[in-house]
Amino acid sequence: RRKGAPLVTEVERKLQDIIGRVGDDKSKTSIESNLEGLCKVLQDDLDKYRTNIIDIITGCAIYLPQRATVYSTLVGLLNAKNFNFGGDVVERLIAEQQELLDNEKFGEAQNLAIFLCDLGNSRVLTIQSVGEYLESLVAAAFEDCVPQSRTDWFIFTVLRCLPWIGGELMEKANEQLENILEGIGKYLEQRNKQHVPILQVWSKQGSSNEQEDYLDSLFAQIETLKKLDWKEKHIPRHYVGFDVVLQDALQHNLPNFAPPIHSENSKYPYPQVVFRLFDYADCSEDGMVLPGNHSIERFLIEVEIAWIIEKNQTNRKNCAKELVAFAEENSTVPMGYLIFETIFGQMFRLPHSPLPQLFYGSLLLELCRIQATSYPQILVHSVELLYQAADFMQPECVDRLVDWFSFHLSNFQYRYSWNDWKDCLEKDSFCGSVAFAREVIEKCRRLGSYDKIIAAIPSEFVRIQPTTPEVRYMLDDETEQGYAKAQTFQQMFQERQPAEAFISELRASDPEEGYNIDDFEVFVTVMLKMAAKTYSHNFSALSKYQNTLKTVCDFAERFQERLLDTLYSCWKTNQQMMMILIDKLLKMQVLDCSQVISWLFDDKLKQEHDRQWTFEVLNQAMEKLSRHIVSVEKDYKELKERIEKQDRNGRDENNGGDVEMTVDDESKQKDLEELEAQKNKFDSLLEFQKSLYMEVLHKFIQELTNLIGDCESEAIDFSQNPRYRWLRGRFCQVFLMHSETLYKFTTALNEELFTNDVDANVLECYQQFLALRH
Amino acid sequence: SLRDQEIALRTSTTLYVGNLSYFTKEDQVYELFGRAGDVRRVIMGLDRFKKTPCGFCFVEYYTREDAELALQNITNTRLDDRLVRADWDAGFIEGRQYGRG
Numbered sequence: 089r090r091k092g093a094p095l096v097t098e099v100e101r102k103l104q105d106i107i108g109r110v111g112d113d114k115s116k117t118s119i120e121s122n123l124e125g126l127c128k129v130l131q132d133d134l135d136k137y138r139t140n141i142i143d144i145i146t147g148c149a150i151y152l153p154q155r156a157t158v159y160s161t162l163v164g165l166l167n168a169k170n171f172n173f174g175g176d177v178v179e180r181l182i183a184e185q186q187e188l189l190d191n192e193k194f195g196e197a198q199n200l201a202i203f204l205c206d207l208g209n210s211r212v213l214t215i216q217s218v219g220e221y222l223e224s225l226v227a228a229a230f231e232d233c234v235p236q237s238r239t240d241w242f243i244f245t246v247l248r249c250l251p252w253i254g255g256e257l258m259e260k261a262n263e264q265l266e267n268i269l270e271g272i273g274k275y276l277e278q279r280n281k282q283h284v285p286i287l288q289v290w291s292k293q294g295s296s297n298e299q300e301d302y303l304d305s306l307f308a309q310i311e312t313l314k315k316l317d318w319k320e321k322h323i324p325r326h327y328v329g330f331d332v333v334l335q336d337a338l339q340h341n342l343p344n345f346a347p348p349i350h351s352e353n354s355k356y357p358y359p360q361v362v363f364r365l366f367d368y369a370d371c372s373e374d375g376m377v378l379p380g381n382h383s384i385e386r387f388l389i390e391v392e393i394a395w396i397i398e399k400n401q402t403n404r405k406n407c408a409k410e411l412v413a414f415a416e417e418n419s420t421v422p423m424g425y426l427i428f429e430t431i432f433g434q435m436f437r438l439p440h441s442p443l444p445q446l447f448y449g450s451l452l453l454e455l456c457r458i459q460a461t462s463y464p465q466i467l468v469h470s471v472e473l474l475y476q477a478a479d480f481m482q483p484e485c486v487d488r489l490v491d492w493f494s495f496h497l498s499n500f501q502y503r504y505s506w507n508d509w510k511d512c513l514e515k516d517s518f519c520g521s522v523a524f525a526r527e528v529i530e531k532c533r534r535l536g537s538y539d540k541i542i543a544a545i546p547s548e549f550v551r552i553q554p555t556t557p558e559v560r561y562m563l564d565d566e567t568e569q570g571y572a573k574a575q576t577f578q579q580m581f582q583e584r585q586p587a588e589a590f591i592s593e594l595r596a597s598d599p600e601e602g603y604n605i606d607d608f609e610v611f612v613t614v615m616l617k618m619a620a621k622t623y624s625h626n627f628s629a630l631s632k633y634q635n636t637l638k639t640v641c642d643f644a645e646r647f648q649e650r651l652l653d654t655l656y657s658c659w660k661t662n663q664q665m666m667m668i669l670i671d672k673l674l675k676m677q678v679l680d681c682s683q684v685i686s687w688l689f690d691d692k693l694k695q696e697h698d699r700q701w702t703f704e705v706l707n708q709a710m711e712k713l714s715r716h717i718v719s720v721e722k723d724y725k726e727l728k729e730r731i732e733k734q735d736r737n738g739r740d741e742n743n744g745g746d747v748e749m750t751v752d753d754e755s756k757q758k759d760l761e762e763l764e765a766q767k768n769k770f771d772s773l774l775e776f777q778k779s780l781y782m783e784v785l786h787k788f789i790q791e792l793t794n795l796i797g798d799c800e801s802e803a804i805d806f807s808q809n810p811r812y813r814w815l816r817g818r819f820c821q822v823f824l825m826h827s828e829t830l831y832k833f834t835t836a837l838n839e840e841l842f843t844n845d846v847d848a849n850v851l852e853c854y855q856q857f858l859a860l861r862h
Numbered sequence: 863s864l865r866d867q868e869i870a871l872r873t874s875t876t877l878y879v880g881n882l883s884y885f886t887k888e889d890q891v892y893e894l895f896g897r898a899g900d901v902r903r904v905i906m907g908l909d910r911f912k913k914t915p916c917g918f919c920f921v922e923y924y925t926r927e928d929a930e931l932a933l934q935n936i937t938n939t940r941l942d943d944r945l946v947r948a949d950w951d952a953g954f955i956e957g958r959q960y961g962r963g
Contacts, residue, residue, distance in 0.1 A: 402934055446897045450935040491897065498894075499940040534893040536942065622888045623904070664889060712900075 100140050103133070107144045110162065111155035119158060120329045127165045134166065134173055142180050149181060150188070153199040154395050156206050156252075161326040164210025168337035174212050178204075178340050189348035194241055194357050201225070201245045204342060205253040210327040211334040215256050217341040219264030222246050222253075224344035226271040231347070236280055236862050237356035240303060242347070243275055247306045251384050254310075255318035269314070276307055282859035286820055287361045289436040294480030295473070297364040297381075305362045306387060313384045322388040358860050363433030365473055371422040378422050389421065393430040394442075397451075401443050408454035424459070424466050428452075432470060435492065436485045439824035439860070445488055449495045467496075468505075475509060478520035483817040484824060486520050486527075487700055494531035502532055502544035513551055517698045518810035526552040527700045533557070534664050557662035559620040563613060570610040577614040587635035594640060602643040605650055611636070612654040623668060630672055637678045648683040653692075663701035670705055674712070681709050681780055689787040698811075703818050707825050710784065714829050717773050724766040731759050778833050781826065782841055788819040789841070792850045807849070816853065823857035831861060870952035875902075875929045876922045878951035883942040884915050894941055895921045899928025910960040918961060920954045 167174025188197040208218035257265040379385035400407030415423035512521040563574035619629035799806035907918035
């Protein structure tokens, strides 16, 4: 028996290996003959290792969606030989789908739906029952009082299944097919599409490639496919080669789809818009034709590229290799363009890209490296198109574009046809194209050096070129007001006097005033100047004099404001330093989030609102607070669970009294006290977070309303005003970046902030944000 | 011991970064590695005698995931035109910043 156990796992491993690899097209033999061979092998083991085999096939159906037709054919062949086995597989897949849905794994459950439909093609299931299954999915979309994001999933799933099974349905169950399509049409007609603008990378004016809602687009593709009698050119239909074997197989009936239970906490996937960068005219070389926007191949190919990316997300080299191999297998399509389009589509996806930004950057580098003769041109072409659309891009996407492109350029010695961007030099500094050019240059400066980037860009770019990122220090001048005080502090620093000595030096004669605010400015200025050399010098100065800074700043808010002003006056030409110092001071709790936020919205900072760093500081401060609260919540929940578990165990064991009861009681009491403390901490943090987020949104509302008023009084169309558009975009960015947190506060937001008094143009952003979950 | 070393490497949030130019500065390292996540600190490798940068540094993150992301995506990309080499480090200990000149 002991000897038997490892044998099973070995067989299992072997089975996994041969089944998992049957769809690899790298092998010399064809997939059809692989399948035939595999079938022979499995047939003997079908009874002995039935559950193992079913497990593995189920896993392949869920996690290898691009091999769906390989595995549906395999199940078809096995079913033809062994009807019961086929039934068991179907039963298992249905149970699995239910479980995936219960666990909110919607992508995986969708893969299974497609697979089940494809089992109609390989004669495991009757077409009739597949049609009914899809009808029941459509019916589920008409449920009342549930969010649209839930019902969207049902429709999306049916639309995704149709390219696989549409042809068979047309032949054998046309009435049902018509019924399905009609149902989808009706659904889409009454659907709320308020979410679309907030998800679009650029607005309609930005490019001829409009970004459609994902369901509208896919439905249009399906309708085109229907007109072509469901003849698509991308799905490899392996079962066709086994027609003779399969046609006599006994078939099962697929039961109707049972929708998962909806609860208030259920989270469904966000809606999407379709990102298109290229059209026919962009890539006509070599007689290859780009599938049109509404041809189903465009969708199917994009899904397959996305799958290759997802599968290789931790290894950019393999990812690039597989993408290039995929392009070579499909040589009739300009696949390079579609690969780039898909990558940029993911990079810009709102609210969040599926993978980290850095990954896309390193993947694009890798693609350009291994296809050095063709892909760099596609990349340059992409940047051209993106630059042209930049004035109408959402600031969040401009930020991502800047981060990527500066990283890319730093790998190519900042060589670029910079003169292509000359036209933006004439534009308003709040235009997206100016922001793109200026911030790319700024970030190249940070990655390389000031001299290198200045040497790389044309001299006309002086308007948007960075200033030398050095510390500004005026207190060496004897005529400056703080000169004498600066000398004192300098000496004290040189003598390595402790933080407390500075506190006494700063104390004001009037105790109500606390500390002398001008001296405090001088102190901070001298400290920053002496630590200017590197970040490490700065950090060690901050931690050495943390006590001085904190004591003074805790005394009154005006000291925090002055601290921020001083940082800015010393380091305004080095935005990276500004960001790092503010972040550090927040972490050290010298500065409060709310002080930083009001400072960022203060009049004196408005001249910086066209720059990336101000909003980066804002969003990072908010993000870090959220992360902190999430971790406090996790600790609290863990403790709660532990105590509840102990309680249960205690009750089970402690039916007869025990001497040690008192000890238990004591430690229990301690636990409960700690739990109470944790809960209070969490609750007050949450309350703090709420008021902070509300404050940020309130500042935006004020600012935007003022801008609208200003424009109207000058009879300018505010919607075309660059400053207004940019700030409105930054407002949307807050909603998008912090959507998860903001959803928690919707009741308060509805009642206290976004009331009917708010200008409709401003309110619209909030409504679009709400629509993401509605 | 070897085992401790292994465990340290598997849980580390610190990367050893090599093949840097002697002219690469701390703020450049922050900018590049900050793209993978929040950097706790950067320690520049210094020549034991001259106390000048000598082509390597340590980058410590707050989380393992961020460090992994950096390792996967920054290794073998360029900083100051040199291919950066990164690998796990068991964690910085004072004194290790002094390399060979």
